[in-house]
Amino acid sequence: xxxxxxxxxxxxxxxxxxxxxxxxxxxxxxLLAGIAVPASFGTLVERESLVxxxxxxxxxxxxxxxxxxxxxxxxxxxxxxxxxxxAVAFMNTFLAVRHSRAEExxxxxxxxxxxxxxxxxxxxxxxxxxxxxxxxAGAAVALALVAAGLDLDGALVTGAALAGTGVVFLGVGxxxxxxxxxxxxxxxxxxxxxxxAYVLRAVGDAGGTPAADGLSLTSAWPSWLSPIGWGQxxxxxxxxxxxxxxLAVAFAGLLVAVAVLxxxxxxxxxxxxxxxxxxxxxxxLLRGSLGLAWRLQRPAILGWAITGLLFGLLAGSLGETxxxxxEGNPVFQNVLVGLAGGRGAVIDLYTAALFSLVGVxxxxxxxxSMLRARQEEAAGVAEAMLSTSLGRIRWxxxxxxxxxxxxxxxxxxxxxxxxxxxxxxxxxxxxxxxxxxAGAAQLPAALxxLAVAAVLVALVPRLSVGLSWGLLLxxxxxxxxxxxxxxxxxxxxxxxxxxTPAVAAAEVDWSGAWWMPALAVLLTAVAAVGIRRRDLAL
Amino acid sequence: MSPVVxxxxxxxxxxxxxxxxxxDLSVAEGEVHGFVGPNGAGKSTTIRILLxxxxxxxxxxxxxxxxxxxxxSALHRRIAYVPGDVSLWPNLSGGEAIDLLARLRGARTTxxxxxxxxxxxxxxFQLDPTRKGRTYSTGNRxxxxxxxxxxxxADLLILDEPTSGLDPLMDAVFxxxxxxxxxxxxxxxxxxHILSEVERLCDRVSIIRSGRIIETGTLAELRHLTRTEVAxxxxxxxxxxxxxxxxxxxGVRDLTVGDDRVSFxxxxxxxxxxxxxxxxxxxQALTVAPPTLxxxxxxxxxxxxxxxxxPEEAGADPAGAHSPQHRHRR
Numbered sequence: 001x002x003x004x005x006x007x008x009x010x011x012x013x014x015x016x017x018x019x020x021x022x023x024x025x026x027x028x029x030x031l032l033a034g035i036a037v038p039a040s041f042g043t044l045v046e047r048e049s050l051v052x053x054x055x056x057x058x059x060x061x062x063x064x065x066x067x068x069x070x071x072x073x074x075x076x077x078x079x080x081x082x083x084x085x086x087a088v089a090f091m092n093t094f095l096a097v098r099h100s101r102a103e104e105x106x107x108x109x110x111x112x113x114x115x116x117x118x119x120x121x122x123x124x125x126x127x128x129x130x131x132x133x134x135x136x137a138g139a140a141v142a143l144a145l146v147a148a149g150l151d152l153d154g155a156l157v158t159g160a161a162l163a164g165t166g167v168v169f170l171g172v173g174x175x176x177x178x179x180x181x182x183x184x185x186x187x188x189x190x191x192x193x194x195x196x197a198y199v200l201r202a203v204g205d206a207g208g209t210p211a212a213d214g215l216s217l218t219s220a221w222p223s224w225l226s227p228i229g230w231g232q233x234x235x236x237x238x239x240x241x242x243x244x245x246x247l248a249v250a251f252a253g254l255l256v257a258v259a260v261l262x263x264x265x266x267x268x269x270x271x272x273x274x275x276x277x278x279x280x281x282x283x284x285l286l287r288g289s290l291g292l293a294w295r296l297q298r299p300a301i302l303g304w305a306i307t308g309l310l311f312g313l314l315a316g317s318l319g320e321t322x323x324x325x326x327e328g329n330p331v332f333q334n335v336l337v338g339l340a341g342g343r344g345a346v347i348d349l350y351t352a353a354l355f356s357l358v359g360v361x362x363x364x365x366x367x368x369s370m371l372r373a374r375q376e377e378a379a380g381v382a383e384a385m386l387s388t389s390l391g392r393i394r395w396x397x398x399x400x401x402x403x404x405x406x407x408x409x410x411x412x413x414x415x416x417x418x419x420x421x422x423x424x425x426x427x428x429x430x431x432x433x434x435x436x437x438a439g440a441a442q443l444p445a446a447l448x449x450l451a452v453a454a455v456l457v458a459l460v461p462r463l464s465v466g467l468s469w470g471l472l473l474x475x476x477x478x479x480x481x482x483x484x485x486x487x488x489x490x491x492x493x494x495x496x497x498x499x500t501p502a503v504a505a506a507e508v509d510w511s512g513a514w515w516m517p518a519l520a521v522l523l524t525a526v527a528a529v530g531i532r533r534r535d536l537a538l
Numbered sequence: 539m540s541p542v543v544x545x546x547x548x549x550x551x552x553x554x555x556x557x558x559x560x561x562d563l564s565v566a567e568g569e570v571h572g573f574v575g576p577n578g579a580g581k582s583t584t585i586r587i588l589l590x591x592x593x594x595x596x597x598x599x600x601x602x603x604x605x606x607x608x609x610x611s612a613l614h615r616r617i618a619y620v621p622g623d624v625s626l627w628p629n630l631s632g633g634e635a636i637d638l639l640a641r642l643r644g645a646r647t648t649x650x651x652x653x654x655x656x657x658x659x660x661x662x663f664q665l666d667p668t669r670k671g672r673t674y675s676t677g678n679r680x681x682x683x684x685x686x687x688x689x690x691x692a693d694l695l696i697l698d699e700p701t702s703g704l705d706p707l708m709d710a711v712f713x714x715x716x717x718x719x720x721x722x723x724x725x726x727x728x729x730x731h732i733l734s735e736v737e738r739l740c741d742r743v744s745i746i747r748s749g750r751i752i753e754t755g756t757l758a759e760l761r762h763l764t765r766t767e768v769a770x771x772x773x774x775x776x777x778x779x780x781x782x783x784x785x786x787x788x789g790v791r792d793l794t795v796g797d798d799r800v801s802f803x804x805x806x807x808x809x810x811x812x813x814x815x816x817x818x819x820x821x822q823a824l825t826v827a828p829p830t831l832x833x834x835x836x837x838x839x840x841x842x843x844x845x846x847x848x849p850e851e852a853g854a855d856p857a858g859a860h861s862p863q864h865r866h867r868r
Contacts, residue, residue: 003611006641013634014627107625111683113591114619114696115642118610267592274553 003117007125011099019133022091026084027140029477029485033080034148036486038072047075052214054078058206058318059354065232066205066219073150073237077158079484081236082205085228086198088137088162089169092130093190096173099126102183104269113268123263127174127256134166154237161231164248168227169194171255178262181271188303195307200226206318227251289390290398294405296376297369301406304365305413308358312414315354316421316435319347344427345504348434351418352504355435358414359442359500360476365406366450367468373399374457374464383536396531400454400524407446415439437503444516445496449475451520451527458530461537540603542567542694542725543588547597550583550749557583559749560597565727565742570720572740573729574835580749581729582622585698588727589619602694615644618692622699622729624679626671632682633667639686652689659685662711677703688715695719695726701735713739733831743831745838752838761829765791766809769801770821779819787812 041047047070054060054067061067065082068074100123103109112122142159146152172193173186180186204223211217223229233244262272285291323346373396376382386395418435425431449472456464478487479497492498499512543565550558558580565571575581586592588601590610599606604613626635636656637647645652660667663681674682680703687695695716701709716739720726730736736743737757744754753760772780772795780795787793789808794801800821804812809826816824 114589116614117642
């Protein structure tokens with residue numbers, strides 16, 4: 001296949017910035033954590049108490065993984081792996097779709113398909129590229145772990161586990177690209193599979209069986225249904241067992257075979273799930289640019305809202321379980337008694353902690369809606385819209401309004417889900433009131449991030465998509481993982497999520513609820529001025 | 539000599555839409571073959587099947603003696619393709635895209651012959667290869683695809699409306715290049731809406747309608763199927779002479795007496811018979827035009843009545859043959 005190399009080179013050239021940024025970020029986060037964990041938890045006693053808390057707290061287990069003892073390296077693997085694997089999974093599904101379905105959608109695959117490369121070689125080149133990117137991600141993380149002074153064997157196993165998980169999601173991406181007609185649809189389907197894998201792993205870890213000493217956990221069966229769980233089961237540094245990766249390799253092989261089979265049989269541009277035909281005339285909602293923005297983002301916002309609902313339901317229904325667990329544990333019994341409000345306060349604390357992630361989901365929904373304006377501009381359709389009587393500011397604000405609606409809907413759905421989960425608790429009204437407050441507390445940070453995205457679209461359109469998502473990611477890492485990474489306080493203060501009022505805490509700092517929306521309004525005004533002054537960037 | 543492209547009873551269905559309904563297309567070696575038809579008639583679907591980008595639903599297709607679906611890679615070594623709607627990689631320059639496509643067709647981009655040819659084409663098409671894909675206009679994207687297709691010699695050139703975005707100057711460059719490629723022995727399948735271009739370039743033409751080839755042949759052969767247009771100035775003629783025209787001109791159709799022109803159509807075979815009548819009337823500014831591809835095309839798509847500005851009567855109705863229409867006669 002003499003055409004494989006030029007097509008691989010094409011992929012490397014096109015992603016010359018994107019993939020290295022992913023790899024560097026993965027390595028940097030690992031290195032930071034690898035330095036921070038021994039620094040913050042230097043003594044065995046500190047680490048033991050940390051692991052005991054983790055083993056006893058399903059919420060921590062869900063967001064981290066499967067604790068395997070109090071050693072520094074095991075602690076690091078426990079707290080990092082699931083999240084690194086999720087990042088690699090997204091890197092690969094985006095990569096797979098970008099180089100297969102997106103190319104078909106743009107019509108470029110026709111240009112390539114008419115050459116000697118024909119139909120199959122581009123797909124093979126995409127899979128080879130993804131496999132190389134997975135290996136590079138594993139190598140970057142392994143290198144970072146070794147650089148942080150950790151054991152080489154464990155570092156290599158961690159890298160292999162990441163690469164194995166990555167290859168599975170590469171397969172998910174290429175199959176999704178075969179199934180769906182648009183790259184947007186394929187990315188959505190692949191992201192849903194990543195989410196499912198994360199949740200299965202989370203449920204498996206939260207429902208795991210603790211060891212007698214309370215220092216390690218064996219995750220429950222749902223974890224074995226998740227490719228992220230397979231990587232985690234290598235138990236790097238403690239057991240260094242590569243056998244679970246055979247599952248990953250076999251499953252990836254199956255997915256690749258399915259993709260190759262579909263690719264060899266279908267027409268270029270067609271998909272397994274065909275596109276339905278549309279309505280013959282515009283409906284009453286499609287009245288102007290606001291109707292258009294809503295119409296374009298409706299499926300995505302619906303998806304985010306369903307995620308919020310499920311997350312709320314989980315938070316609400318697990319609160320009782322956590323309280324039960326803590327009451328059954330003599331160590332926590334004292335903590336529980338010491339807390340004002342007792343059992344109810346524990347549930348409130350727990351749901352409020354989980355709701356910080358609802359804020360992230362809401363911000364993501366809002367940013368995506370705002371960036372749709374930029375995508376419309378880049379695709380050239382905004383040109384057609386703005387050559388009508390529609391004004392620039394109105395056009396930009398319509399996407400902002402849809403983002404606002406996204407925030408409200410996601411938070412409302414999460415509150416609804418949590419309320420449904422808590423309905424059978426004692427003093428349910430108090431619990432639901434607390435959840436309502438926890439939900440409302442998420443609004444300011446999401447609003448601020450939405451306004452930041454609006455300013456970026458207005459001032460630096462070409463960079464806005466990458467910058468907005470990058471800022472969200474940075475805000476999440478700094479705000480939610482700042483303690484784990486032992487980041488300085490001033491850096492953590494840069495994340496809007498650090499200023500989200502902690503409603504269940506003893507003394508609530510509400511200042512963020514005022515200055516963040518105020519800053520958002522100010523930034524919106526800047527965006528309005530900026531969008532009037534710049535050229536359309538096509 | 540077997541045809542370079544041969545399809546028999548080719549069918550293709552997309553859901554409820556029958557895109558191709560038994561298409562028989564034959565392109566002989568060394569010819570420039572025009573492939574004309576309205577939007578949605580099945581031109582691009584046919585081309586995609588010939589390139590193995592889509593699989594035929596039924597019937598058979600052969601390209602350069604091979605099966606376009608099964609032997610796609612091997613055949614593409616000898617085929618150059620320009621899609622109708624060219625999309626380029628946003629962060630790759632036009633020059634990079636040209637070299638990439640050339641490599642994918644098996645060319646060595648370090649080959650001096652390739653480089654000379656590439657330079658020549660860039661110059662002729664006045665294309666700046668350093669600009670990024672996202673900054674090209676439609677016409678310039680089309681030029682990138684054309685340069686990529688022409689830079690590596692091919693046995694078969696498949697061009698899907700390749701000039702829709704080109705200006706007249708570039709159009710002339712394109713025609714010269716196609717003539718040159720044909721002179722070098724390449725076979726060309728040219729799908730186009732620009733009928734004057736097809737008329738100037740093509741040896742043979744196939745007209746497609748609703749997924750079927752309804753007419754195929756050289757332009758001269760096709761002209762026999764339709765009628766010659768005759769027109770002259772009506773100024774020197776009396777009203778009585780004008781009124782009597784229909785009776786004096788047997789076999790004439792579409793007789794229209796306009797403001798200052800009289801026009802009608804006539805079979806090529808009857809034309810010599812009516813010339814003495816016109817001479818007797820001493821008509822001035824006489825034009826006798828052989829049928830254009832456009833008139834052929836319109837005839838096949840419902841006749842002149844399909845054209846918004848044409849006269850009402852289609853040539854197909856014999857009863858209307860002798861009923862001249864008087865329009866705005868002053």
